[in-house]
Amino acid sequence: MCVLQLTIMSLRIIIVLAVFTGVTGSPSVTVRPEADSVYVTAHPNSVPETGEETGFFGKLEVLVEDETEEDMMATGELNPNHYPAQRAAKVVQHYLNTRYGSPYRLLGLQRVHSGNAEDVEDSGRKYQLEISVQEMIGNTTEKCSAEVLFPRGEGQRSPQVQASCEQLLKVNNTAQEEALYKLFKTNQSLLSAQNLPDSYGHIEPDMKPLWHLSIVASSAVMLNESTENTLYNMAQVANITQLATENDQVKFDCHVLLHEMVSQEIIHWKLLFTWSPPEGVKVLQMEQLPHCHDCEKPPNTN
Ligand SMILES: *[C@@H]1O[C@H](CO)[C@@H](O)[C@H](O)[C@H]1NC(C)=O
Ligand SMILES: *[C@@H]1O[C@H](CO)[C@@H](O)[C@H](O)[C@H]1NC(C)=O
Numbered sequence: 288m289c290v291l292q293l294t295i296m297s298l299r300i301i302i303v304l305a306v307f308t309g310v311t312g313s314p315s316v317t318v319r320p321e322a323d324s325v326y327v328t329a330h331p332n333s334v335p336e337t338g339e340e341t342g343f344f345g346k347l348e349v350l351v352e353d354e355t356e357e358d359m360m361a362t363g364e365l366n367p368n369h370y371p372a373q374r375a376a377k378v379v380q381h382y383l384n385t386r387y388g389s390p391y392r393l394l395g396l397q398r399v400h401s402g403n404a405e406d407v408e409d410s411g412r413k414y415q416l417e418i419s420v421q422e423m424i425g426n427t428t429e430k431c432s433a434e435v436l437f438p439r440g441e442g443q444r445s446p447q448v449q450a451s452c453e454q455l456l457k458v459n460n461t462a463q464e465e466a467l468y469k470l471f472k473t474n475q476s477l478l479s480a481q482n483l484p485d486s487y488g489h490i491e492p493d494m495k496p497l498w499h500l501s502i503v504a505s506s507a508v509m510l511n512e513s514t515e516n517t518l519y520n521m522a523q524v525a526n527i528t529q530l531a532t533e534n535d536q537v538k539f540d541c542h543v544l545l546h547e548m549v550s551q552e553i554i555h556w557k558l559l560f561t562w563s564p565p566e567g568v569k570v571l572q573m574e575q576l577p578h579c580h581d582c583e584k585p586p587n588t589n
């Protein structure tokens with residue numbers, strides 16, 4: 288079975304995705320360890336913690352509305368903690384990573400301060416948001432204003448995002464990036480890795496740059512695939528392989544697992560991307576792999 292099952296105990300529930308935050312006295316969501324993702328097995332009741340990037344998975348508290356409320360798209364001022372505002376804000380995170388992410392700069396949604404949604408005639412729905420984003424590696428936080436337009440109509444198009452965050456590019460990582468780039472380019476053997484993070488939520492320090500690059504590349508997919516009804520998170524890199532190049536880019540082929548939290552599905556994508564300090568991460572190809580292709584035999588069936 289590929290889909291994590293949600294046991295919904297009440298109409299209004301709180302999903303607490305933080306590993307360490309046990310919200311007492313609240314109804315909860317049970318995520319059963321039946322997915323094809325290794326780490327879910329290791330942490331049956333929670334989404335894993337992976338060091339400094341915990342914020343990508345955890346710390347997010349969202350109120351799930353009941354079905355009827357979910358069907359009616361909220362308009363006007365939004366509750367910043369409810370799904371509509373959180374989902375739109377998550378799209379801003381993916382956008383910021385796509386634009387500004389690097390092996391040394393990763394942005395995570397920290398908080399939604401306020402949100403507003405309106406129908407835009409013929410074109411879709413527009414969200415206006417004030418959010419805080421956290422730069423996960425340097426651990427700095429700043430506020431951003433953003434606008435997300437979810438286009439409506441035939442042939443679903445990707446959301447269009449505009450965001451302004453004043454401080455975002457202030458930290459200069461050029462030296463670190465150049466050093467990493469040199470390492471990738473000069474090492475005799477091409478790098479490769481599997482299962483980032485592993486089933487214990489651990490990533491070897493050497494492999495962190497590959498994990499970060501994969502998150503940035505995956506952000507392009509998550510941005511492109513997002514709608515008003517999705518909430519994508521990076522779950523795991525199944526494998527990543529550096530490919531030989533003749534130009535000045537570093538090139539990677541990787542297989543990633545994305546967690547779509549509304550449907551609770553783990554979705555597999557194969558990505559081909561390049562990176563260099565001046566050009567950043569560029570996704571050359573993205574391909575969604577057949578649904579649940581390697582999970583005929585779920586681990587840990589009771
Ligand atoms: C990040 O910074 C905040 C506040 O500055 C601090 O409370 C938190 O512990 C830091 N987190 C990490 C992982 O260093
Ligand atoms: C983004 O998604 C659209 C379909 O929604 C697709 O046509 C387009 O190729 C995707 N972009 C990339 C870079 O794959």
Ligand SMILES: *[C@@H]1O[C@H](CO)[C@@H](O)[C@H](O)[C@H]1NC(C)=O
Nearest residue numbers: 456457458459460461462463
């Ligand atoms: C960042 O630092 C490098 C030196 O490490 C310098 O050459 C470059 O101009 C700096 N970039 C910015 C935008 O400050």
Ligand SMILES: *[C@@H]1O[C@H](CO)[C@@H](O)[C@H](O)[C@H]1NC(C)=O
Nearest residue numbers: 470474475476477478479493
């Ligand atoms: C070079 O690549 C090998 C094989 O992937 C790896 O074990 C080694 O740590 C790399 N060297 C450096 C300096 O990263």
Ligand SMILES: *[C@@H]1O[C@H](CO)[C@@H](O)[C@H](O)[C@H]1NC(C)=O
Nearest residue numbers: 481525526527528542555581
């Ligand atoms: C990468 O991982 C996926 C999923 O586990 C697997 O199907 C695929 O064969 C792996 N590819 C390589 C090159 O190891």
